[in-house]
Amino acid sequence: MNCKIDIKGIAPGEHRYDFHIDRSLFEVYENDTVSEADIEASALLVKGAGCFRLTLEITGTVTVACDRCLADLDIPVEVEQSFVVRFPGGAEEDEDVAEDEIMMGQDASELDLSQVIYDYVCTSLPIRKVHEDGKCDPEMMEKMKDILK
Numbered sequence: 050m051n052c053k054i055d056i057k058g059i060a061p062g063e064h065r066y067d068f069h070i071d072r073s074l075f076e077v078y079e080n081d082t083v084s085e086a087d088i089e090a091s092a093l094l095v096k097g098a099g100c101f102r103l104t105l106e107i108t109g110t111v112t113v114a115c116d117r118c119l120a121d122l123d124i125p126v127e128v129e130q131s132f133v134v135r136f137p138g139g140a141e142e143d144e145d146v147a148e149d150e151i152m153m154g155q156d157a158s159e160l161d162l163s164q165v166i167y168d169y170v171c172t173s174l175p176i177r178k179v180h181e182d183g184k185c186d187p188e189m190m191e192k193m194k195d196i197l198k
């Protein structure tokens with residue numbers, strides 16, 4: 050899974066990067082909730098005077114087990130978030146509550162978005178993951194009834 054942007058020596062202006070995310074990202078974090086993922090992440094990086102701004106758009110689908118019937122449940126993912134990329138020792142800017150921050154490590158020349166994308170996808174998932182009423186797998190529901198007897 051490569052969601053890295055080489056920001057060292059990057060030219061001022063706008064740069065766009067596209068990443069495809071599959072289940073391997075979730076395997077890296079040993080996430081066993083997500084069984085499949087088909088996600089497009091689009092990053093727009095803007096290099097301004099002494100600062101970087103990043104807008105991340107994440108759209109796609111993740112597959113989890115339904116809490117009720119345990120069959121596969123596809124959950125759409127749609128996240129859009131802006132960030133200010135900060136470097137150690139960089140000047141503090143005015144607080145802007147609409148934006149999150151990404152802190153770069155010392156000497157970092159690459160911006161690795163995999164953790165950010167992972168966090169935002171996980172946070173966007175509903176706490177209760179169930180099919181719509183009546184859409185649960187009837188066979189699985191029968192089996193569950195037997196188990197719960």
Ligand SMILES: [Zn+2]
Pocket residue numbers: 115116117118119120179180184185186
């Ligand atoms: Zn279900």
